[in-house]
Amino acid sequence: MGLVGTPPPTRTELARVGDRLSFVYLERCSIHRDANAVTATTDRGTAHIPAATLGCLLLGPGTKITNAAMTLLGDCGASVVWCGENGVRFYAHGSSLARSSRLLEAQAHLVSNNRARLDVARKMYAYRFPGEDVSGLTMQQLRGREGARVRKVYREHSERTGVIWGKRNYAPGAFDQSDAINQALTAANAALYGVVHSVVVALGCTPGLGFVHTGHDRSFVFDVADLYKAEITIPAAFDAVAAGSENLASDVRRHVRDAVVKNRLLERCARDITNLLAPDLATEWEQIDELSLWAGPGKGEVGAGLNYEDQYS
Structure with missing residues (x-):
């Protein structure tokens, strides 16, 4: 019934x-x-x-x-x-909003080839360093530059808000044991992960196939979320602590929500993921509803729902 x-x-x-x-x-x-x-x-x-x-x-x-x-x-x-x-x-999470698996197939192809995976990882880092050429840097060099960038962002927001900053201190299961700014960052980042995860699965991608992060069922979520922390969660956390919030987790989520809306993050996140994985996809690729059969190595695809008995030998 x-x-x-x-x-x-x-x-x-x-x-x-x-x-x-x-x-x-x-x-x-x-x-x-x-x-x-x-x-x-x-x-x-x-x-x-x-x-x-x-x-x-x-x-x-x-x-x-x-x-x-x-x-x-x-x-x-x-x-x-x-x-x-x-x-x-x-x-x-719910069902994907995409009818097509094209972005998922692109993600699986890129992450399975070391050269292609490195290219995507470099593109992700290039988003953090606009106008700079990072195409020749190794992953070790990129991680070092990213670490310096993030430390600078923390320092700038500490000076802007007057919130004392030491270092990022997060231990799973020990939320209450860290100081206020680290609690705020944890709550802010977690909300951001939820938003990014919703975009990842809505586009039909898999959260587990990351390019920078690896080995976790949300590796790709962490990859994408890292593109926006300097604009979304770090300022939100410092602002919430500076305001002397009595309900820190709730208030920092409101700051994150406002920043997400201001920066049109869902639209931007969907666009960035598509550009990273398959920049040549048409605008309306999500609604393409075509089921095909794999024809074999190097032979592309053939139509589904047909009888191929005459071709069998």
């Missing part, structure tokens, strides 16, 4: 990933489905959130969510992140 009620939006009715809300954070509420919206209910009332335009839903402590709401979010390609008291962790 099928579900009774409003059918979910079709893929053509869903908002493109670059046009979606970046993320919505909810805590201490009950989440249900009402037609094609998810609802968040507390003792103060009920809020409706259109699922088809949502990029990432962050579920904080005290949230309860129904099967119907999760089904809708999955059908709409929205990512769902469960947030603990000690930071944010990505646990689930």
